[in-house]
Amino acid sequence: MNIAIPILTFSKAGGHRVLAKLASIWCKNGHNVEIILCYESESYFPLDGKIKITHLRGKSVFDNLGKIIEYIHNNYYKYDVIIANQNRTSFYLFLGCIRHMNFSKCYYYIQAYEPEFYSFGFTKGLDNFFKVYAAISYYLPLKRVVNSNVYLNYKNLQAKRVVYPGIDLELYYPKQLTFFSKRIKIGTIGRNESWKGTADVCRAMEILKSEGIEFDFYIAFVDFDTIPHYFVKPDGDSKLSNFYRDMDIVVAACKGQYGAIHYPVIETMAVGTSIVCTDYYPSSEENAYKVDGSSPRQIAEAIKHIIYNKEEAINKRVQALRDVQQFGWPVIAQKFLDYLKEDEI
Known part of the structure; x- marks a missing residue:
């Protein structure tokens, strides 16, 4: 053809x-x-x-x-x-x-x-x-x-x-699903467009910090003025998959056209990292922690829930890995x- x-x-x-x-x-x-x-x-x-x-x-x-x-x-x-x-x-x-x-x-x-x-x-x-x-x-x-x-x-x-x-499931392969870092690592993809939700994620991190939650925060690609954090540029699928795999939690707070597919969501699922996200396919209550992207408080509460309920988070990781094979x-x-x-x- x-x-x-x-x-x-x-x-x-x-x-x-x-x-x-x-x-x-x-x-x-x-x-x-x-x-x-x-x-x-x-x-x-x-x-x-x-x-x-x-x-x-x-x-x-x-x-x-x-x-x-x-x-x-x-x-x-x-x-x-x-x-x-x-x-x-x-x-x-x-x-x-x-x-x-x-x-x-x-x-x-x-x-x-x-x-x-x-x-x-x-x-x-x-x-x-x-x-x-x-x-x-x-x-x-x-x-x-x-x-x-x-x-x-x-x-x-x-x-x-x-x-x-x-997605390349050979490159976006899963880590040990039961693993969590001693000091929780939270990551997000930085984007300037307001509907991408990075500013809301940063505000959620500020809430967590104000409440005394200990964690390391990572922003990829586009940096933001927020709490102390690590800024990285994981260019290319190999580095990007490693970035997602190295995180304990990834937050994807994009807004609009809900029900569509958002790459950070399926990539995070594929590597076995917990995902906090807005309503993008194939996220569900069984495989993700779904939030209102316009609510930093909801994002912060979802992250705290993961930290204090790791067994539930592991079960969701297992289901997410099953659900992402279709891609x-x-x-x-x-x-x-x-x-x-x-x-x-």
């Missing part, structure tokens, strides 16, 4: 991580994969060496737009499948195929409800435009595949197929490939 994936540029975003892994697995399984780039860049995530990378190198934003549309149009019959994964590239795919009047090979892999992302000032005054732009993309005649059950019927987004994001990359990649081979979604 010949598969094309048009993207704007490579980045450290989780969506590109998923595409890189899917493309690499498909390539290793004998399929031809081409990644088409609007802007020249290098992949942060490992790619199989057989993947073809096409840099279009336009002179401006509009030149790039024209080049990728024309490239898709000219090479339309070369591909069996073309996959867009972001609202802008979905329009590029649509416009590149419209003159052929055939969208049977056009897929749109949706990894979040993107209109809600334009509520945080990312686009410097153009938020309302891009909200509408992203929302309209879900009406394009592309075969929609979403990465979580919550998006099958979410506002104006409708889909019929789900392919979860995956293994070979299963995920094959499921997506099976969908691509079907005539209609």
Whole structure:
């Protein structure tokens, strides 16, 4: 099968991580994969060496737009499948195929409800435009595949197929599930966006410190001004998996689009560390400590509960490890490939 994936540029975003892994697995399984780039860049995530990378190198934003549309149009019959994964590239795919009047090979892999992302000032005054732009993309005649059950019927987004994001279960392997450090280690992923919840986690740590709870606090990637803590940059899956494994408790307090999949949650579950999190799949009362991400007090109370009830925490770790097996990359990649081979979604 010949598969094309048009993207704007490579980045450290989780969506590109998923595409890189899917493309690499498909390539290793004998399929031809081409990644088409609007802007020249290098992949942060490992790619199989057989993947073809096409840099279009336009002179401006509009030149790039024209080049990728024309490239898709000219090479339309070369591909069996073309996959867009972001609202802008979905329009590029649509416009590149419209003159052929055939969208049977056009897929749109949706990894979040993107209109809600334009509520945080990312686009410097153009938020309302891009909200509408992203929302309209879900009406394009592309075969929609979403990465979580919550998006099958979410506002104006409708889909019929789900392919979860995956994790490398050989790399994110579990530690001894009964282990806790003598001095509890609590970790979180630092992100500047308010909806990522890092500031709320920091406030929870301040509550714990004020109550005399002894612990070490670790923030990864983006530092925050809070209580004394360790700041680390575990770049790459190997270091990141070690970071999660070294913690006794990880807190993931992201807000919004609840029921979707949040990488820190499934990665923490996979390595056997206790997870305190908001309502993201597959967290439940049996495998996690679920909290209101806007409540530092709830986060602090959940952490204290773990510290004083370790036997319960161990049981939840065991269940979490069972529940996370569904995210293994070979299963995920094959499921997506099976969908691509079907005539209609």
